[in-house]
Amino acid sequence: MTATTHDTHDAHHHGPPPGFFKRWLFTTNHKDLGVLYMVFGLLMFFIGGAMAMVIRAELFQPGLNLVDPHFFNQMTTMHALVMIFGAVMPAFTGLANWLIPVQIGAPDMALPRINNWAFWLLPAGFVLLLATLFLPGGAPAGGWTMYPPLVLQLGDSFPFLILAVHILGISSIMGSINIVATILNMRAPGMTLMKMPMFVWAWLITAFLIVAVMPVLAGAVTMLLTDQYFGTSFFSAAGGGDPVMFQHIFWFFGHPEVYILILPAFGIVSAIIPTFARKPLFGYSSMVYATASIAFLSFIVWGHHMFTVGMPLAGQLFFMYATMLVAVPTGVKIFNWMATMWQGSMTFETPMLFSIAFVLLFTIGGLSGVMLALAPVDLQYHDTYFVVAHFHYVLVTGAVFSIMAAVYFWLPKWTGHMYDEKLGKWHFWLSTISVNVLFFPQHFLGLAGMPRRIPDYAVQFAEFNMISSIGGFVFGLAQLLFVYIIVKCVRGGQKASSGVWEGAKGLEWTLPSPAPYHTFETPPAVK
């Protein structure tokens, strides 16, 4: 606590600089940048969400009803790009910025100016990407995976897409380098690696994944660019290249990428569940090793996205078994969370509700993942709504739910006010029920053979699509409540104590709420 008294003493020349632009545009403060990242993520969540609403509205009934098929394809493609690179990744990076320094007792991130730069590249990248919606020929419409030769036929949006991916990649690489540098160098004395909170561990591993694979994506899209404009033939069969090779390179990035989107979520629920179960996290070190194992395995399973390309039997078997292996460390984590709750004195505040829903629903997504890992059955599931249901269970009820849990959990620390618990519960139940109405029927649609990325469908799929769309609209509307709750909490509410939650453990809970602009300028003592 000596650290914080020191801060308040110095506050007169250490507060945020005056003026809106000076503060937010030039800020190098990790808390300001964390807020910027999260607000940006929320904005993109609604833009990507609006696209999802267009998709579900078109699919409400069979037939081409609202938008033309080309625009529908733009929506599916852009929805994915916006949600992955605009909503989930920035939201996690924002949480990392805000929380990692206060969880390890550091005064700020290791490279504050790089931090500012990394953030401000994001709006630049998304201006490029979203501008394509207004170009002749429209936005990218060939799927977010950018497979050639289709992607090379995009027209004007193609160079915008490539450049946007480059910029977003550079942004997340810089953000991740900063996170690694912070965690490895800025920990308070006594904060050994194996004493770090799970969220910090999860992000350390995630940051390594990002630094390892985002450059590979950059390489892949650069090859697309040179194939299109500079006469190379990386993916052109006529010139001796191979379009399938793009899929190998893309998924070498793509599979670690999906773990980039989930590992921080594991860290978040590993912080929340012990708090509300009032027990320490069960099997801390096994959690660390499980996370590292998942990260390692992510590099050798990319082929399971490509079972239908004509892969030889040996390749299918290798990727099938390697993929099924991922279920082992993931299972370790799920059982550890359950063991943490076992015989705990649990209470069910909104962050805990979201975390429990995460464990349950992420497991459903994980199990459908194991089904997809089986090469023989994947031949049928490939490119159907079963895949759509699978990755939305792991990304919406997984990654997005964990972000919501994190916001409710740390919001009192950020704002100094308690959020409205009653509204929070409303948000939780509306979201959880509607998201299942939205995505669960898609399993059945997929098993019955409905292909993904299609604006129209055979009439036998009509009922489940209508149910799914209704769930989608309710889920979309419920998120407006989320924004209302956040705004209300920022503006006022019951004062939050420094500990906020009865069972909260960790350095950030020793700080007053709201946390001062500068914290831990003198390192705290960690026992």
Add this chain to the structure above:
Amino acid sequence: MTEETTIQRRSGGRTAAKMALVAVGMFGFGFAMVPAYQVFCEVTGFNGFVSNEASAGPGDMEYDPDRKVTVEFVATVNGSQPWTFRPKQSRMEVTPGELYTAYFVAENQYEGSTVSQIIPSVAPGTAGRHFKKTECFCFTEQRFAGSEQRKMPVTFFVDPALPERNQTVTLSYTLFDIRDGDLPEYDEEAAELHAGAPQSAD
């Protein structure tokens, strides 16, 4: 920042530099996957890899004169270019170890002259390595005059090492019209032809 904190907490510049190096290295790794993929496919025969270079003839290879394998021929035109391209014979019964010649017929339905590149592929993937061509129209670019039709030979043999379970081997050719400059390495003549190609024709 007080002095004690600078002693206890390092700045992180060195870590950042190392990580940046990793990022640069991985960017290079992405490109290194291209030749690695070629080599991997060549060595293992995965992905139905077919050499596009002439191999030596069967020579004095030992083989079973009674063994019969069916070779099927497929020809496809890439995209919707005005070409016809078809095999002269749809299938052949061959004995692995003996040399055969098959013919394909391509017709350029353009008014003007053009250049094509024909790319072979063999299915199933396990047979790719054992299908050897001693002479093929696919080894080089093929120039066609306007409305020219041409019969083109491929001389091949099936390696007796072909696995017993491969009863049928399919040789598939795809014709790419490359006068738009899809190919990076033109010889001079082709480059001239490319420059002179009418722009309106695409």
